[in-house]
Amino acid sequence: MELRQLEYFVAVADERNFTRAAERVHISQSGVSAQVRQLERELGAELFDRSARTVTLTVAGKAALEHARAALAAAGAVGQAVGEVTDLIRGRLTVGMVTGCTLTPLFDALAAFHETHPGVELSLLEDGSDRLTEGVRTGAVDLALIGTATDTPEGLDALTIISERLVVAVPGGHPLAERRQVALRDLTAHPIVCMPSGTGLRAVFDRACAAQGVQPSIALQASAPDAIADLAVRGLGVALLSESMAARHRDRLTARPLDGVDAPALLALVWQRAHNPAVRELLVHSRRAFTAFSGSRP
Known part of the structure; x- marks a missing residue:
């Protein structure tokens, strides 16, 4: 039994049609039919009733469908977990910093992150807050320390570091x-x-x-x-x-x-809501560094 067989089986069950299922998985209809037939032979039971124009699940097919979905989801989770580890082994992280910034906690966070994940290539970009914010939105910048007049720039997540009059x-x-x-x-x-x-x-x-x-x-x-x-x-x-x-x-x-x-004028870290594992790890170090910084201020 192969994952692709389960994928084709689920596609046919969802589409209730071999032709549409083939279009969904981007192979020929004959390829889908052959793989589903092979799966049925391995399981020793027919999964679909093919007697009508619309393909329907047999009793065996209904029993198998939930488990097939779970198997595909588990395989996807494995790939995601490995991908996240890979990102933290040999990824790349671009960090933005508003021009003229003198807050050393950001550097402390970068140093702590680099020590924990030395394989991730770090890049530091200094620019104006508006351009850095746009860079985060487009994905050119992963995380940025900016000056802002709003708590959370539209479409992004933010962590306020300083709020002053x-x-x-x-x-x-x-x-x-x-x-x-x-x-x-x-x-x-x-x-x-x-x-x-x-x-x-x-x-x-x-x-x-x-x-x-x-x-x-x-x-x-x-x-x-x-x-x-x-x-x-x-x-x-x-x-x-x-x-x-x-x-x-x-x-x-x-x-x-x-x-x-x-x-107030705010200084904040901003990042995309759907961020990668490296950003998540850098945020952990950043929160720790800036919390210590805030606690040391008079």
Whole structure:
């Protein structure tokens, strides 16, 4: 008894016709008939009543059908299990990281994954959040760390790593440094230094401005938070950053909450819902690394 015989038997039982069954399994009708006849000889009983135009199962056929389906399912499970192990032995994993990211837990997760699965080739791609998200959707990127304005980008699964409010940061002596908090409309009188379109932080800011009818003056754009801070220190504009980004420059810049922007800027891992075993394993290491990171933050 061979698996292909069971496959043809199930196909005929489902289609109730040898011709349609042959089209389904992509061989000739005579090939299907011959294999089913061989199966019947091995079992010692006819599985189909062929006397009418529509093929029907005999009592023996009905008894055999459920077991044939189970055997095919078991064979498929074996192939899937071996395939998953193979993916983790000699697969390839492309990981995306938003430009300017300085979060080392992602690197810790990659190192732990590589130690456990050294046969998987790792590739790290740095790009803007919008392009990385699209790469995950198309399958060009397996897993990406992005900045986003929404908890879960459409069509993907996500794990939020950081959720923070936006702040403005200015050097000492700047008029906004004297305020306890800054409203969006207060920014219209000053040039702004911020991240480019396509980043999560910028998306939160743009949405808030559109909702309130504010048209800010974007003077300079930079992908790296440190570059934004350096430009603000030199008086080239008001820096728009997240709380933790600004905190790294508290010795040079004064940060003030941005009033009227309630939605947080998020940093998240995103991946396709139907992910491969390598992604699943990397997620295990990522959750562990970022959980330790969150626990160590003040």
